[in-house]
Amino acid sequence: MNSMSHPRVSFITVNFNGARDTINLLRTIFDHIRSFCFEVIVIDNASNENEFQVIKKQYPLIKGEYLSENLGFAGGNNRGLEMAIGDYLYFINNDTLLPTDADAQIRSMISFCDANPKVGGLSPKILYHTPRNLIQFAGSTSLTPITIRNKQIGYREMDLGQYDQILQIPYFHGAAMFVPKTVIDYVGKMPTCYFLYYEELDWSNSITQYFQLFYFPKAQVVHLESASTGMDSPLKMFYITRNRVIFSYRQRKCSLRVLSLSYLILMAFPIHLCLLLFKLKFKQSMAMMKGIWSACRWIMIESR
Incomplete structure (x- = not known):
């Protein structure tokens, strides 16, 4: 990361009692991104201890802060957004990992957005860490008008290349959202009334009033969340x-x-x-x- 150059991408991640996961994510960013300038912003959302300092000790080039109050998913990301100066904001869960060819993948995302001014943002293909090559997200359908239900395309299917076409989608997946800064300047920040869950759906609705969202399978992230994790805590x-x-x-x-x-x-x-x-x-x-x-x-x- 060249601090003397303007960053093309601002990676923003929110940490909450998950320093180990966050450090693993940062390792994949700093190890794999080589060809463009970037910055990394870590917001510690009121962990039991100040984990931002622990993370910054290992990765001193990061920006961010420790919050004394947990602002929720949207609030934490919005705080990171206020610090970001990149042309693109990559909001990414701290329990994800970038693949070894992430540099080329993210350059493809940048090129796609640069070539299409109507793009409001992208979500990559998201794979579970366990079991390997099991799809978590390959796009989604719209929420039904009354029941507020939808379907994640490819969910729990093995990745055999069946979802490798770029697809316009109604909603981001909150684990990985790649958004041009100009879109956020136009639409505004994420809504903070939810605290946890549904904020990315609400924000997507705001963005799609003026722009288009896409599932972008040329880029991938691995989500450390297991497919067998209990759904009803x-x-x-x-x-x-x-x-x-x-x-x-x-x-x-x-x-x-x-x-x-x-x-x-x-x-x-x-x-x-x-x-x-x-x-x-x-x-x-x-x-x-x-x-x-x-x-x-x-x-x-x-x-x-």
């Missing part, structure tokens, strides 16, 4: 429930908003809650009820 259940309602309120209008909120609160969630109780998943059941209540309180405050 109480924390995740709370935020997925809460934020699905908030997203519906923010992104649906008039009668469609009423239909969507009614479906979620009066049908989808009660059915899911009964299933959780039947399976004796009491912590998840409580988290879901708290999520519904939190979302309703948020809507009442917003609608005043």
